[in-house]
Amino acid sequence: MKKLFFLIFVLSSLLVGCAENTVSYSEVKQEQVNENVKRFIQSVQGSQDIERNGIYKYYDKAHIQYLYVTQDFLSNGKGFGGLDIETDKDSMHIYLNENDEPTEDTYWLYRIKSDREFTYSKVYKNGEETYFGTIGVPGN
Template sequence: MRKLFVLLIVVGVLVGCGEKQLSYSEVTIDQVNADVKSFIDDIETSEEPEGNGIYMFNETEVKRYLYLNRDFLESGKGFGDVEIKTDEDSIQIYLQENDEPTEDEYKLYNITLDRTYEYMQIFKNDEETHFQLIGL
């Protein structure tokens, strides 16, 4: 019985370590490194005209930060859900607004990819759009 238990633990560890998974979560500016903070600060202090409020910072090939500021929102709207889908060679990021006005000034997401992708698409309310700026 003990050998079976040890075998199950070993198999569980090997399965858990074998395959990378795409993950994303909301974070605050206090939780990111100085490079990401500087990127966001440059956006917020820029004198360029307003854009669409969608920004990406590429920390590594598989670690990214998605930053949305209030320019993303239409008047009277709030930040909604984020969903990420993938296929063979591309990643699609779906961003939604909701009808509830928000007090939030921004949304920041830490994205860890499971591998590199050839293409990346971004959608706002199910319509394809673009990144205002991508930083490295």
């Protein structure tokens, strides 16, 4: 009986260790986030940088990030087509897309939760790699 329990334990450990890394995301409203995230968004909104691309990332807590996308991301006459996230061994790839339907929304805010940290985080606009306008972290 002890051997059976040991075998089950070993197999369970192997299955858990080999599980695919997971990343989940959901759209949230500014009213639903903590004060640190709200302050970050306010600082981004107050920025006068002409090189703004409308893509901002905030690292909130371990394994929790926020992606803030403004209309500065959109080309004239385009609408926001959505978000997709893929991961590999050491990178998180965030894909943002436009579509041909103009939108009335002025921003999109996503909470991204992962089961681990990534060495690299890359963002793509319509399949082409771009950059984060600003990346923020909580102050001490």
